Amino acid sequence: MSKSDMSYTVLIVDDDPGIRLLMKYALQDEDLTIFEADSGDKALQVFQEVSPDIVLLDVSMPGMTGFECCKQLRRSAMGAQCAIVMVTALDKPQDIETAFEVGATDFMTKPLKWPLFNHRVRYILKANKTLLALSRNQSKLSKAQSIARLGYWEWDFKSPFIECSTELFSMLGIKKIDEAVMYRSVLRCIHPEDRRIFSAAFRQALHENQSYDIEYRVIRADGEVIIFHDRTDIIEEYGHKRIIGTLHDITSQKNTEREISYYAYYDTLTKLPNRRLFLDQFEGALSTAKRRNEKVSLLFIDLDHFKNINDSYGHHVGDQVLTQTASRIKSSVRISDVLTIGLDGSENKVARLAGDEFTVLLCEVNDVDNAVTIAQRVLDSLSQPFILDSHTIYITATIGIALYPDDSDNVQELLQNADVAMYHAKENGRNNYQFFSEELNVYHKNRLSIENDLRSAILNDELVIYYQPQFNAELNEIIGFEALLRWEHPIKGLLSPDQFINIAEASGLIVPIGAWVLEQACKQAYEWSQRGTKPYRMAVNLSALQFNHKNLSEQVLHALEVSGLNPSLLELEITESAIIQNINETLALLVSLKGLGINLAIDDFGTGYSSLSYLKNFPIDTLKVDKSFIDEIVTNKKDAAIAQTILQLADNLGLLSVAEGVETKEQVAGLTEMGCTQFQGFYFSKPLPVELVDMLID
Template sequence: MPKTNRQTILVVDDDPTIRMVAAAHLRQQGYAVASAENGQMLLDILQDINPDLIMLDVDMPVMDGFAACRRLRKFHSGKTVPVLMMTGLEGDNSIEEAYRAGATDFIAKPVNWTLLKQRLRFMLRAVDAMSSLVESEARLAKAQSIARLDYWRWDVFKKKMIISEALAERLQLDVNNIMAEQLLSRVAEIDRSRITQIVQRAVNQQTIPADFEITLNAGGGSTRHQVFRVQSELEYDNQEQLVAIEGTLQDITDRKETEARIQFLSRFDRLTGLQNREAFNRAMHGLIGECVSRDGCIALILIDIDRFVRINDMFGHRTGDAVLIEVSHRIVALVDQLSRKMGDLRTEACRWGGDKFSLAICCSAAHPCHVEVAAMLLDCISAPFKVNGHEVSLTSCIGYANSADSELDLGTLLRNAENAMRHAKRQGRNIICCYDESMLANTQRRMLLEVELHKALAEQQFRLHYQPRINADDKRIVGGEALLRWQHPEIGLISPDEFIPVLEEMGAIHEVGAWVMEVACQQLKSWHDAGYTDFVMSVNLSAVQFRDIRLAEAIGEVIQRIGINPEFLEVELTETAIMEDVSQTQTTLALLKEIGVRIAVDDFGTGYSSLGYLRSFPLDTLKIDRTFVSELPGSREDRSLALAIIAMARSLHLRVVAEGIETQAQAAFLQDQDCDELQGFLYSRPIDDQAFDQLLRKGIIAV
């Protein structure tokens, strides 16, 4: 039942006349009135109404007023409602019994209604005041709870502590029996001496810090410490004698832990616990200063995990994170091992970022150790291990620079180590490079190339040259390989071996590769239209292009738009590129075969293909790498390799093209071994389209 704005008084009496008269008087005073005949009905009716005051008769059938009042006080809703007990019983015993039962006040029967009016007004006003006080205390308690604020007071003479219930509960102490020594025993060991001194100065010198921190043991067997901010003041009696110290405690444990976490993250890597890059750089300044004072030798080593992205792709980032943690543990273990071995060794380790780490070492100039340490790092990282149920084997590239290279200047040392690491990565995998001055020139050259490559395509600086492929039996030109050339207007002709890796790093290889495919297909169409209908055009694809899932679709669109027969277009892929991701290779090659193009494996024999994998790929041609041709026919080993490759190709029903033919002896040997096609300087260097037209008119290249 919703409560009205008027205050409600519940009259409980077995006499209907008294209930009727009481109701009339009460309504005349502006109260709402409800009634009940006995104690049981009182308890029942409380489920429907929430009276502001109960007038309760003592002598009633079923359940008397004493019993009803005792039962009422057990209800949550009946704990605070004021009860005015009406009794016609004489003597002090009945009054005492009424108070013991929980009555707020009493009035004798017969009721004096004028007196009752004043008694009720007083009781309800007191209830309102008490309710306001309870609500105020509740709000204060809530605010203190939110602020984690507690009260304390220490009686100097009794040496007894008074603390708030919430604090006593948090520290698992009896709020009614706390001595100062008991609370002092909860102070953490690191704070105990300081807090004891604060208390002694307060007693002896009557001075105490207004604001300080204290660390307490949580108690109850818990090892967790709680940190409090203490605000305090001294209390004096009328004779200016110190009688007590009191104040507040605010639990700032969470804040201190957050501050510690922020402080940790400002210096250390969250995942591995190693220093982060900023902290490492700060530590390097100190290490360099120490190295100078000791006349030592400092080296900065940068470590880059090879192809780490594969770990995340294959096993997920959780395993990838675990791998990085393992690598950090190995670096720390190696540093510990070196420190035990070389007592005067100083080191700083860092997670440089992503899958990169760094290690700075300062050792004796008379016995430099950076070469040895770099080799040990390479070995310790490459040792196989298991993580999350997966067998993992890593390789890394390491670049380093030492004080002789950089004259102990941190900026130069960092720059040189990064140049060394980039140089190591360009050399392959599991490589160590020490910085030398030529690397800076190479870096500057690459930066120049990056700037100029952005303009090269727009300004039509690229050209396609073509190198003929010759039928080994009759020396006819049966095809040509399209080769990209960059003719810079100022620098001159720039080698593809130099600028293509830069294109790949820049991400521009896709745009340039699309241009190459477009021009090569247009040239193929032109030569077919000129009558060379059996001519096959070969176009190289980089590993970066091959990883693009849109590759087959893009080539198909060019073929259809230009209008060439796809059977006479051959795409060349290196052996390393096709073996990088076998599953994706099978998918991409299948899509290329669907549009009808031929597929060749370039530089065959330099990678790690197996016969089983080659049989699963829809290939058409194997091209023997020039490194196995250059020593033919004199090299016994190269003869065996060439024969093995040709035999493998025959077993797979593939055509064989030998690259790098420069002598008649090489050509004769390969022709005798049933090699299908020959390509090399013996027949022609790569030439432009006009010069190639002249070769096609001859048809046969006689040498």
């Protein structure tokens, strides 16, 4: 039933029809609609039908009392908004208290004062209407605050408690027990890292009457972290100062701001930094490099013929290619091993500049060869097929490289120079890299040429092995040989290892080349051992990369099996730097190699770590004294002392010793006096091709 703002519905409940008549008569007016009930049960029924604004309820009725009826009325959905006036002939304080306990709005005592009765009822109706309006407004405000995630708090400076709104408790995820909380309880909710900010602002408000406007994080009862915007004002009422504040949950806003910031600085497809962030990073990297006097390398990467992929397969496939390209470039930069020591990726930046253009920023890298290594790895990685849905796609890339400070000390110029170098590389056939510096281009073009030629050298039988004899001075006879690699280049002629070994190691070609040398040297040693003369020991060098290769033991076993060589005649020479990198793995590998029956030698002993612990624990057979200690052994007392110490150390440990790089009679005499018996060097023989060795041992 709808009612206008100026009309009311009245329900009179009394078992006395005379009282009901008098009440109805006293209230008779056109803006009042009056209903009657003669019992509590009837009152409950009529109440549900008419929804009165006020109930005049007699206390003493047969059956259900007025108190019980009031209690049940308040339990109904509409009962909370209705004014209920208890009418009683009783005038005992406990009856009045009971009336309020069961939910009565007011009470009247019989006999009623009829001239004032109408005015009293209308007053109660208006007062209840005002309360209802206030309640509705509070409900609306509470809902609005809930929607806006806005809480309210107030604190009297002289009180230990802070009064809080219901919504604030909800925002904090805690159960509302009271309207006020202690300061320390509030402080516990604030994120530990932000408590200092809140405490400083609160103290300033307390001691300096200074309002504040701050943001801080709060940890809800369920562990969720939210962000509050706390804005306050200080007011003074009746000589008392109070601080009032609003707490706005701005977590969603902050997350949106972070998301907007992310999209402003990152590429949404590849998740890499975009051009804007990359330029900021580049500026920072150059500033750091200037302070530390370091180099910075910039790689500008462009995919070759990428437009064809979009045109042929569609942009969705092109996007997948770009995503995988980003992942492969990042993996190429992250790789860290003996070839790229220092390039752990922590200071290196990969970005998508635009379209199919990517950049790599190499920081804290002073060796230009590292930039070459990364560039080649990127090219090798991108040359692998892209498996996308039902498509197998092949792409290549072209890279331009610019260096700070060699090519410029300006971000835009370096980016432009790298772009120029990239286009220069495209003019040279794509799928390669070029430096902006012409001098470096010449150097690395020659390096690339050697690497390309080296890849086919084994197939073309261009690699050859020379053998340098090792002599026993006491017996004056050859006791073994060291296999030394040479390259019969079709254009450049015979190349020594120092002209190509570094390139072989940097490109990884040293692994297949080393396996070939090992097999050929074993075959040659077996052939010499079958001639009826005495057997000769064959020493073969292992590079660090070859030594750390996972299939080394299998390679050695294979070389022994295909050659038929007695394992005791094979000696593998390993540098100190190679064996010291991972002690546990090295020990296991050396034990495995010794299990094949071969001998192990430390090459260039004294120039690396020279740790007595690995000499004690590793199954080593021979120490080779480095040529750097032999050169001035006659004239330099320190070199002589070092050489003698190494020889004595080997003797004390029961190891053989070989002096390398012996070139003069005086060196032989000095080393012999120190107790050295085995020699290798130009004084006895240079490295020889197989034909000359055959003549020497026949």
